[in-house]
Amino acid sequence: MSAPRPSTVRQYDDGVDSWSIVAAPAAKALAGLVSSYASYTEKTQSFGARRELASTSGVLIFALDEPLSIVGADGIEIVVKAGEAFIGGAADATSISRALGPQRGLHVFLSAAGLAAVCNAPLAEIANRVLPLSTFRSTVARDLGARLVEARNADEQFDLADQALMHWFADVPVFDKTMHWAMEQFQAAEPAAVADIAKEIGWSRKHLTQRFTTLTGHSPQTYRRLARFGRFTARLMARPTDSLAELAAETGYYDQSHLTRDVQALSALTPGELRASLLPGLGGFRED
Structure with a gap:
């Protein structure tokens, strides 16, 4: 058994x-x-x-x-x-x-x-x-x-x-190992710059961007941005009463205005509106 x-x-x-x-x-x-x-x-x-x-x-x-x-x-x-x-x-x-x-x-x-x-x-x-x-x-x-x-x-x-x-x-075919590694680097808590990842692989930044976008549908810069936004929303769900400035600093934003721009661009809400939509019990974010 x-x-x-x-x-x-x-x-x-x-x-x-x-x-x-x-x-x-x-x-x-x-x-x-x-x-x-x-x-x-x-x-x-x-x-x-x-x-x-x-x-x-x-x-x-x-x-x-x-x-x-x-x-x-x-x-x-x-x-x-x-x-x-x-x-x-x-x-x-x-x-x-x-x-x-x-x-x-x-x-x-x-x-x-x-x-x-x-x-x-x-x-x-x-x-x-x-x-x-x-x-x-x-x-x-x-x-x-x-x-x-x-x-x-x-x-x-x-x-x-x-x-x-x-x-x-x-x-199924084996997933592109180089691209998988690049995706992991862009998702890291302190992600490397796109140019640094390209250099580590041995490609130009342009070639990395083309390969990455063709595979994932998103550019490396967008992918890094999405990963950072994901870190913020996860922290917000876990610690909804913490200050937005503190959460912003912990998740890789330069300051609260940087956070505000990203949240508005990716969710069409302000950080405060996003927090107000939180459901209790780690239930996610309500729409209506």
Whole structure:
């Protein structure tokens, strides 16, 4: 018998809105491609939609209950029903997710290499977009979705996802290691300059920019900016009462005015408005 999978549970219930999330690591065989899973249930009455903020992270979510509407950063809406999934790429603007009833689902946390492997396509093809998973994997996506709907608990969902993803990833091309390294450098807490990364690789800055943009759909400078914004929003969620100036300094902004410009450009909100949209219990950011 295999050892039980370690997991953590996070719950919130104020009598109006409630959600429960069971998180656990993916199988070791998926290391470098899938880091973890989150099985969730949710019922909300005080709000109907969330802001899914600009980010370097892609997303893969299976809907397992009532339909879920998602409007991508490109303004195009898709709706996924029980057993269906959507995939989204790194985005430099906000997407909106709207629950069309009580929600249950499985969130698969993928690396850039894992996202490319699921799509079996360049990341640039899904940058700033959300698409049905069936666009890339039709029969196997429907099969996994149906099994996930019938799973009795989170552990069964995680096991089913492990098995399916290991099968999907068996015959995909190896992700560009040089670009993967560059992406990691740009996501670091103290990211190197684009010119320094190019020099380390042995390329010109122009060549790095062309290769990086062709692969990811975003320039190195935009990617660095998105990573910094992601660090700020993560700190804001974890420490919502801290001063914005302090959070700005901790996450790589020169000053609060620099933070304000970035937040407005990437979320269409001021930092204060973004903080005001925070949901309790690490629930994300509300849209309405």
